[in-house]
Amino acid sequence: MTEPSSSPTGAVRLNKRMAELGLCSRREADDWIAQGWVRVNGKPAEMGVKVTPNDRIEVDKAAKGQQANQVTILINKPIGYVSGQAEDGHDPAVMLFTPQNRWAEDNARFFFSPQQLRGLAPCGRLDIDSTGLLVMTQDGRIARQLIGEDSVMDKEYLVRVAYHGLGEPAPTGQLVRLDDDDPVTTNVQAVFPPAMLARLRHGLSLDGQALKPARVEWQNPEQLRFVLTEGKKRQIRRMCELVGLKVVGLKRVRIGRVMLGNLPVGQWRYLAPHEKF
Template identity: 60%
Template sequence: MTEPLRLSKRMSELGLCSRREADEWIARGWVRVDGKVVSELGSKVLPSQKITVERQAAAEQSKRVTVLINKPVGYVSGQAEDGYKPAVTLVSPENRWADDPSPERFHPTQLRSLVPAGRLDIDSVGLLVLTQDGRIAKQLIGEDTSIEKEYLVRVQYTKPGRLPDAELRKLNHGLWMDGKPLLPAKVSWQNDDQLRFVLKEGKKRQIRRMCDMVGLKVIGLKRVRIGRVKLGDLPPGQWRYLRPDEQF
């Protein structure tokens, strides 16, 4: 017999919402299992049972915004630390990109629970996603995400000559980190001092650590794409809304 699962976990697995949203909806009486309202947190269901949500939940979810920022150096992705500001402080009417095609109007409530879906360290720049939508967060940073992230990385070889081809092959596949093999990556030269990295995982400071292992020092790192969404012409320090027709 199949084991029962927590209702919130099952809703997240089905892609209906994040676990946090699920708990909120259950508490509000917006979730039905086999047609019956279930409002007790921690309730369990069998995988065969049918879960439906009320229209209010879908309406609430559709109001949640996702924002793309071109993060400059000196901002942290998440919580403020060591006197550095979090990237969310850039989301203000003054910093909105003048060419943002979205008809969405800015409202301060959009800053509520607007959290980073993935991170860029303080010295890195480029595309950072902040979202109120648990489905997008799960898609980008969930355990089983397979969404590509593309980076342009300016490097300096710390040994004489050029980086040997064998070391470049190691960057593509063959390095270990934190006791585990890294997933295959796509790493190629863009020009004499710049590499293009395409990764499907995002360990802390992963690219800097990978480069370090083969004798490369990272001079600059910029994320230019997440899935099918590109940084494009968005200027540094500015932001825009994710358009309804854009999918990661």
């Protein structure tokens, strides 16, 4: 007689299943299980247990109450700050998260508390020489939504550019820069080849990988609007270099449905309960 399988088809660890259901992050799930706040089919869950889609998962009100107190903040990051840990003498953007820097027009119900700095992590990077919307959160559900492996969240940027022109491709296939010392900085749209705009939208590769299609259009004669669904390191700057453009200013203005809006540079506000990415 065959012994029943200890790992039924489709079974996954409980913390992974809870994250897939959008209940919490895996780390939170482990914490809740340890606290005795999770039941599977009516019984207290054990750490590391595996479940199937047919198993009933219940979460105690205490866990949901703890989650309700987690904050997500939006910072208009200035130039000179890094998104994550301090590096090369530059301060991390989280240092801006102080009562003094809170936007006066923020009407969210939260009151600032030092506890809100615990576990606060950036959801994606914004280069040191870029400005605009940076999201930091204690909520693993939001982090997964913005930077999870399966995330396809739109991110919108306004990008001021100068044009150096392009020569013939070198034998290596790299594009050759022409007027490095005298770039076009006004009415760039008039001299930038439409074929190169098409390449920005689709057809470029970075680090040996083809980039996903992007929405790229002229916002004004010196500024492009990019909408990306991926976030490789310095992606927009590197994309522009491949078509003879130099980025002279970059600002992120939207992530999903959340806009930077009128949030001043260097200030922050809470994500309101009604706002959804």
